[in-house]
Amino acid sequence: MTTEPFTILAVDDEETMVRILRRTLSGAGFAVETCNEANAGLTRLQEGGIDLLITDLMMPKVDGFALLEAAKAADPETIVIVITAFSSVESAVKAMKLGAYDFIPKPFDPEHLLLVVQRAIDNRLLRQENLGLKKVLAERDHQSRIIGVSRAVNQMRQFIDKVKDSEGTVLITGESGTGKELVARAIHNGSRRAGGAFVPINCGALPDELLESELFGYEKGAFSGAINRKIGLLQMADHGTLFLDEVGTISQMMQVKLLRFLQDRSFMRLGGNDLLRVEVRVLAATNENLVAAIKAGSFRRDLYYRLNVITVDVAPLRDRREDIPLLCRHFLEMHVRRAGKKINGLADEAMKMLMSQTWEGNVRELENCLEYAVAMCEGEQINVRDLPPGIFNAPFESPDSSQTSNQACLSLTELEAMHIRRVMDSVGGNKSQAAKILGIDYTTMLRKLKRAGV
Incomplete structure (x- = not known):
């Protein structure tokens, strides 16, 4: 049982209950402080250093709700367990809203109390461990997927x-x-x-x-x-x-x-x-x-x-073509591992084809293209024949191309509509397949089709 270095403060206006709490908790190896009036408990909380508060709810002058709020104000990570003989759904809900970990009605089984206390401590330790791990990983890897x-x-x-x-x-x-x-x-x-x-x-x-x-x-x-x-x-x-x-x-x-x-x-x-x-x-x-x-x-x-x-x-993929080989390697490794295949890479002609595309669906379209290619590939290297048919319909044209000259006069919306029509034609009008090739979800696909008049 984890007992260190947690300090528990138990507050109850009944002396008998204070003794039961002290005996139960100290017998389990916890460091326990007790108060038999709420004001004394309030003062102790304000001094700090309390990890877990166990408090009666109904006490004269200052009630358990005030102690709960004081504990959370002193340290939001303080665990609070409320015990009371006057339990009701309303009081339990209020205590939980204020941040109580659990609500135990009197009379209670000491073993049950210890179980709740240990569970609360384990929960906090795990949360702190996760936060520490997340922080370390975030500081090291927060840009690793870019x-x-x-x-x-x-x-x-x-x-x-x-x-x-x-x-x-x-x-x-x-x-x-x-x-x-x-x-x-x-x-x-x-x-x-x-x-x-x-x-x-x-x-x-x-x-x-x-x-x-x-x-x-x-x-x-x-x-x-x-x-x-x-x-x-x-x-x-x-x-x-x-x-x-x-x-x-x-x-x-x-x-x-x-x-x-x-x-x-x-x-x-x-x-x-x-x-x-x-x-x-x-x-x-x-x-x-x-x-x-x-x-x-x-x-x-x-x-x-x-x-x-x-x-x-965020720049479109066609404006950063030098990133395509690295992205291809990343997506290939990921999808090859998932598919359980042995594929070593892309053939030169396949890479040239990928480098020549306009990629209107950008990185998502590139990933979907490589996922398709991995599924289709029967050898140890992805070839042009393994690439989805949709990408052959919109190759990147050289600057002196007459088609590029004409397209330069089109708006981005018109170019997008043109590309969507080409992909739809290549898949026989299958909207779900076209959305996957374009790297967009089905709802976005329907909206773009309506806008493009397709």
């Missing part, structure tokens, strides 16, 4: 190091598949918040009602089917990072609610009356032109300024 030697990649690494410990909201822009979430994770993992949760949500994949309930959570009975309370992603990200992907797709109604949250980090669950506050950093990403969306009236200017405190654009 692969490349190009100028754009090196500038991105420098940017991440500059902003990782800022509390400012970061807006990450760039085309689909460029690795915007990877940048967001690198910022989180390298920051002081690395020990907290990184909570991503794809705003474009959810309708309004579901997005709202996922973000804010809801109370039991808030709507038909809400049979239990649900903790929202905002609360799950407390003391960590919330990543809002495809933020440019959310509706005007949700923009208002998100803006309200960003102003003071407070919100209410659906169907609730309590104002909740969280301490969270917000990162957002979009492949939309938000300035154009503001002019079109589909995106709020005030929300844009809240999100755009710090901004960075």
Whole structure:
């Protein structure tokens, strides 16, 4: 049983209960201090050095709730176990909301108390060990998944190091598949918040009602089917990072609610009356032109300024072709290992083909292409014939090509629509397969098809 170096403070206004607690805990080898009145316990907590508080709930003058709050104020990591003969659902819920680890009704079995105490201590030790490990790994590896030697990649690494410990909201822009979430994770993992949760949500994949309930959570009975309370992603990200992907797709109604949250980090669950506050950093990403969306009236200017405190654009893969060989090696190793095959690499002609592509789906499209090639490959080297047929339809043209000259007059939206049509033609109109080749999810694919008029 783990007993050191934890110091336990037991507070109860009944002398008999104080003796039982002292005998039970010290007999198990714990360092125990006791107080038979709440004021004395309050004073001891303020002096610090208490790892675990066991307190009665109902005491004269100062109750157990006040001691619980004092313990958490002195050190948020202090474990608090509440014991009381006047147990009720309401008091248990209140104690848990204030941060109590457990709630034990009197009379209790001393063995049960020791079990709860040991479980609480083990939980804290494991959490501290995980936090320490996460911090070490984050400091060493927070940029390890950003692969490349190009100028754009090196500038991105420098940017991440500059902003990782800022509390400012970061807006990450760039085309689909460029690795915007990877940048967001690198910022989180390298920051002081690395020990907290990184909570991503794809705003474009959810309708309004579901997005709202996922973000804010809801109370039991808030709507038909809400049979239990649900903790929202905002609360799950407390003391960590919330990543809002495809933020440019959310509706005007949700923009208002998100803006309200960003102003003071407070919100209410659906169907609730309590104002909740969280301490969270917000990162957002979009492949939309938000300035154009503001002019079109589909995106709020005030929300844009809240999100755009710090901004960075992730370069498309066609602008950093020197990174393609390294990315190919990384994805090949990963998918070969998963497939359990023996594939040594890419044939020269296959690599030339990959280097020549426009990669409208960027890094995600490249990864999907190599995953396909690994599945198709029957030898020890990937050849041109193993590559997906969709990539043969849009090779990168040389600057003196007449096609390039004509395409130079097209907007990015028109070029994207052209590429989508080519890929759709190559797979016989199969939307799921086309989405996989392009490196985008099915919902995004449907939206792009509608925009392209396909």
